[in-house]
Amino acid sequence: xxxRRGLSKLLVEPAAVATGDIxxxxxxxxxxxxxTQPSTGRRQxxxxxxxxxxxxxxxxxxxxxxxxxxxxxxxxxPTKTTDFPARIARLFxxxxxxxxxxxxxxxxxxxxxxxxxxxxxxxxxxxxxxTIQREEQRTEVVGQ
Amino acid sequence: xxxxxxxxxxxVPSVAMGDIxxxxxxxxxxxxxxxxxxxxxxxxxxxxxxxxxxxSRVSVVIDTDGKIHLNGRPIGEVQLAGAIKEMLGSQPExxxxxxxxxxxxxxxxxxxxxxxxxxxxGGEMVHVLNQETKE
Numbered sequence: 162x163x164x165r166r167g168l169s170k171l172l173v174e175p176a177a178v179a180t181g182d183i184x185x186x187x188x189x190x191x192x193x194x195x196x197t198q199p200s201t202g203r204r205q206x207x208x209x210x211x212x213x214x215x216x217x218x219x220x221x222x223x224x225x226x227x228x229x230x231x232x233x234x235x236x237x238x239p240t241k242t243t244d245f246p247a248r249i250a251r252l253f254x255x256x257x258x259x260x261x262x263x264x265x266x267x268x269x270x271x272x273x274x275x276x277x278x279x280x281x282x283x284x285x286x287x288x289x290x291x292t293i294q295r296e297e298q299r300t301e302v303v304g305q
Numbered sequence: 306x307x308x309x310x311x312x313x314x315x316x317v318p319s320v321a322m323g324d325i326x327x328x329x330x331x332x333x334x335x336x337x338x339x340x341x342x343x344x345x346x347x348x349x350x351x352x353x354x355x356x357x358x359x360x361s362r363v364s365v366v367i368d369t370d371g372k373i374h375l376n377g378r379p380i381g382e383v384q385l386a387g388a389i390k391e392m393l394g395s396q397p398e399x400x401x402x403x404x405x406x407x408x409x410x411x412x413x414x415x416x417x418x419x420x421x422x423x424x425x426x427g428g429e430m431v432h433v434l435n436q437e438t439k440e
Contacts, residue, residue, distance in 0.1 A: 181323010188330055201355040202404070202433040207424040226413075268413035274367075275350040275409045277416070278432060282352045295417050 203282060207292060221261075222252055224284070226268040230276045245280065249287045262289040342366050342377035342406070350409040351437040358431055363392050364404040365423065371408075371415045382418050389426035403428035 225234035231242055240248055249264075256262050264284050268277060281291050345366045365385070366374040373380055375388055393401050403423050407416045423430045 179323075181327055184323065184327050185330065188327075188334075192334070200358050200433075201436060202358045202431045203352055203355055204429065204431050207420065207430070268417065270412060270414035272413040273409070274407045274411045274413075274416050277413060278350050278352050278407075278434065282354065286354060293417055293420060295421070 203278075203285075205281065205285065206290060222249070222264045222289070224264055224266050224280065226266065226272045226277060226280060228269065228271040228273060228276075230273070233280060242280070246283050246287065249284060249289065253288050259288070259290070264289045264291050265294050266291050267294045342374055345374050345377060345406075347406055347408040348410075349406065349433060349435045352432070352434045353437050355434050355436045358404065358433065359402055361402040361404045361431070363389055363402070363428065364406060365389070365419060366406040367408055367411045367415055367419060369408050369410075371411060373415075373419060382422070385419065386422035386425040389423060389428055393426060393428060398429070401427060401429045402431055404431050404433050406433045 223234075223236055227233070233240055233242055233245060235245065235248055236252075253262050266277075266281060266284075284291050342364055345368050347366055347368045364376055366377075368374060373382060373385060375385065376392075380388060389403060393403075403426075405419065405423065407419075420430065
């Protein structure tokens with residue numbers, strides 16, 4: 162009887178050097194996959210509170226936002242969000258000085274960020290600067 | 306007669322190279338995590354006219370649950386202005402950028418105090434957003 166060749170001799174071990182390289186490539190792959198956060202944005206400058214108070218004494222433009230993404234209030238007038246860029250541009254055309262183009266943005270507590278950033282971006286693009294007035298602050302003013 | 310000496314081969318074991326690279330990588334990943342906020346879950350809002358962001362040492366995130374994170378660590382609304390001020394130190398104008406990452410569905414009651422805190426701390430705020438595409 163012819164003896165069978167030992168199976169253990171046929172098993173070839175993979176090169177141990179490769180495991181390190183595989184691990185390295187896997188880590189790089191997962192790191193790249195994990196960093197999918199956007200790297201774009203918008204700069205927004207808010208005037209200091211003192212400056213804002215001064216400007217609020219002048220007649221500034223007021224925009225009120227709610228959780229409705231189709232409507233807002235511009236100087237007390239209900240306005241469609243689609244009409245807003247044209248209306249704000251018209252108001253700014255009457256105010257040539259940049260310091261008069263401060264828009265007080267009032268938001269109800271349930272205003273979503275998506276809506277807020279959309280409107281404030283339009284104000285900035287039209288040449289205005291924004292200042293926020295929070296609901297608690299408004300309550301204080303009413304109480305005086 | 307001179308017997309030629311057999312040259313000795315002294316190689317550095319190449320198996321170790323992979324292990325060293327692996328350990329170095331883990332070390333740097335852990336080090337980077339200290340200021341990283343990639344583990345915080347949030348969805349960016351979309352806006353028009355977005356531009357590439359400059360780098361910043363300070364980033365504030367409002368996550369899907371409305372929690373505030375400063376450089377990846379949870380922080381309260383009250384402590385935020387002070388902590389940002391401390392981080393910015395005496396950096397000159399132009400180097401006081403604070404990246405603000407707000408979940409698209411976050412409500413004004415959460416993000417307005419944060420915006421105010423960044424403003425109070427003298428930070429130059431950059432909203433991190435995705436470009437809005439017109440369909």
